[in-house]
Amino acid sequence: MANPYTFGAPVAGWVTNQSLVKSKPFSAQTLENFVPTSTGIIERGGSIKRATIGSNPVESFITYNAGGTKKIWACDINTIRDVTSPADNVTPPAASVSGQTSGYYSYVNFTTSGGSFVVAVNGTDFLQLYSTTFDWTAVNGLATYRLNFDAQTVNFTSGGTVTGGTSGAVATIVKNVDNGATGSLIIQSITGTFVDNENITGGAGGSATANIPGGVVQVSSAITGVATSALSHVWLYRNRLFFIQGGTMKASYLPVDSVTGALGTINLSGVFQRGGSLLFGGTWSLDAGDGIDDKCVFVTTEGEAAIYEGSNPAGSTAAEWNLVGRYDLTTPMGKRATMRAGGDLIIATKEGLVPISVAINKDAAALSLAAISRNIEPDWKREAAERISLPWEVIKWPDMNYAIVSLPISAEGQAAWSFVVNLETGAWCKFVGWATRCIELHDNRLFFGTNDGKVFEGEITGNDDGQPIYYTYVGNPDHMKSIGRLKTVHQARPTFLSSTPFNPRISFSVNYKVELPTAPDAADGGSADLWDSGQWDVALWDQAAPEATVSGGQWISIGKTGYVMQPQLQISGFLNRRPDVEFVQLDVTFENGGVVV
Structure with missing residues (x-):
């Protein structure tokens, strides 16, 4: 029967x-x-291929969202390129920033009383600051200015010197924002005073007419105290930018509501016990948002976390800045392999996807038992061991009700996979066919970059770029x-x-x-x-x-x-x-x- x-x-x-x-x-x-x-x-x-930025891997995305302007850039080892609306998906867009030595960036969007900015660092090059007012500018220990020009006959060269034909003023050219006959020079180290309508020339043959009826305009102040090329990670905590000094146990911070100024330093050398260096930092909250109960988290390459509370790292009292405790995780899978869920900070480690709220209550050996990725623990640990040489990333997509974990291809023969978890139920699945070297959510659209310099948009159409x-x-x-x-x-x-x-x-x-x-x-x-x-x-x-x-x-x-x-x-x-x-x-x-x- x-x-x-x-x-x-x-x-x-x-x-x-x-x-x-x-x-x-x-x-x-x-x-x-x-x-x-x-x-x-x-x-x-x-998925659909949206852009190509070259033959080098796409290592990072950077996004900007303020005042109705939404932009996304893709980064390789040498350049930052705007891929918001490329002319086609084959020709690399012109570089917004060139001459870089690392494409692995950390960035934040930060609005201050002075405007809305993107602050990006990579640990080897000067901090990059973006605003719609002055585009991308490298920020170091010198103030930066904009000298507008017109009637350009020969292009200026970055790194050269510009000289005023009437005033005799000179300055170092940081960047040439070239719009044809018009544009502007981003300059530093000015000696003298440039005047309007004088002929300006560059050492490599650049020539134009100064268009500065109000004089040169300062676009950013200096960042002093630490070379900005040493800053490898940035995050926002209590209206203040914090940074990791790459390869050290030191962190830095700027004044409240500022993107430039004098950097203060926090030395955590005596806090951690397993060596290594600081990898990243973040914010952890006991509630579902930002508030006075927020805590500042510092995580090392060896998987230790130090948690501080307070709003003034330079303060002399426990109420201003206080170490809550040091806790053991396991090896983090990358400085961008984190996400916020409510107020909790969730970190991708070799043992799994672990909330910081769990780490403070459990021994490191037991973390996998409480990991969000517990259901796929054997697969997570296997991929973590095989793909440890490249950093992972985690992106939460509330509208799709899932989070995606990139599994970059780090060796020949590895499959193009990503782990995906339902944000509501905690159920897992695997995406096969997306070669996610890096991932980003921009304008509620999912983008991923590949090892061969391509930028794809995911969750669109019903085929994988023709496959x-x-x-x-x-x-x-x-x-x-x-x-x-x-x-x-x-x-x-x-x-x-x-x-x-x-x-x-x-x-x-x-x-x-x-x-x-x-x-x-x-x-x-x-x-x-x-x-x-x-x-x-x-x-x-x-x-x-x-x-x-x-x-x-x-x-x-x-x-x-x-x-x-x-x-x-x-x-x-x-x-x-x-x-x-x-x-x-x-x-x-x-x-x-x-x-x-």
Whole structure:
């Protein structure tokens, strides 16, 4: 007699840290490119190449968002390039900043009474400061000025000297902002006073006319006390910029509400016990926002964390600045491998994704038991060991209700993977096919950079830049409430909610041996009615998206016999729009056999 049984969608996500004999209900042994939700699993979107910045790896993104202006830059070892709206996805945009020696940046957006800025550091080059007023400027121990010009006949050269033909004033050229016949020189070390309408010349042949009716304009003050090329990480704590002095146990800080000024220094050499150097810092709060209970966290390369409270590091009382304690983590996976969840600071380490609130209550050896990544602990630890040579990153995307952990390809043969966790349920999955060297969320759009200098946008369309997406779900072993008994699954009937076409392939593996059939052909995606993708006069850009409907009500012959069953679902995606497919459940009919003794 045939019996009914239902396999629910793996809403518990990808789980690999458990006994196969007694698996967690509604969990998956494999969950690739399916995202677990509270009701089922859905297909992730595809990706499109948006820009190329060269042949070197894209090591960082930097974003700016203030006053209605939103910009994103991609960084390699030598340059910072604006990829907000590139002319095409093949030709590298002109460098906004060149001559750099590292592309691995830390940055913050910071609005002060003087304007809105991006502050970026990389530990080897001068601090870079961006504002819509003066573009990018290198900030060091000297004040920086802007000398506007017109009637330019020969371009000026950065690093050269500009001389006023009438005044005799001279200055060092930091940068030439060239708009053709007009533009401006970013200068330092001025001797004398430049005057309006005088001819200005550069040592390498530059020539133009000064256009400064009000004189040269100061664009930034100096940062003194520590060479800004030594600053490797920056974060914001209680309206004040803090920095790590790379390769040391020292941190620095600027005055409140300032992007320049005299740097103070905090020496933490006597605080930590395992050596190494400071890697990054951040803010930890006991509530869900910024407030007077915020604490400043310093983390070392060896996985130690020191937590301070107070608002004035130069203060002489405990109320102004006080060490709360030193705690053990394990090796961090990168200075940008963190995220905020409420007020908590969550850090990606070799043991897993660990909240700082857990680290203060547990021994380092027990942290993996309380890690957010506990369900995929074996996979996390394996990838952490194999990809430790390149820094990881973590990005939280509230609108998509997930966080993504980049797994950079650090050796030949490594797969293009990312770990993904549902922010609401804590369920995990794996994205396959995205080679995420670095990742960033900009204007509620996800971007990732690759080792070959490409910039992609993710979760858009239904293919990976012209390549199919393979969605795979393999359930964890299920005894179907009759452990130890032989059983035969005769038929299966899947249930989906979908508004886009798809061709599912349902199969089963038995007795703990996973055997997947060949992936099915992709469904015909039709034409894309999307701006910048659809065909003019054909695409219906204002057409409402079709509503999801229940589908997949046909019974499929299975004919698999074994003691333990693992349901399997495969879909090949090659749509021109983002897929809308949710797997809900799989009904089966089966018969029990006898117990063999």
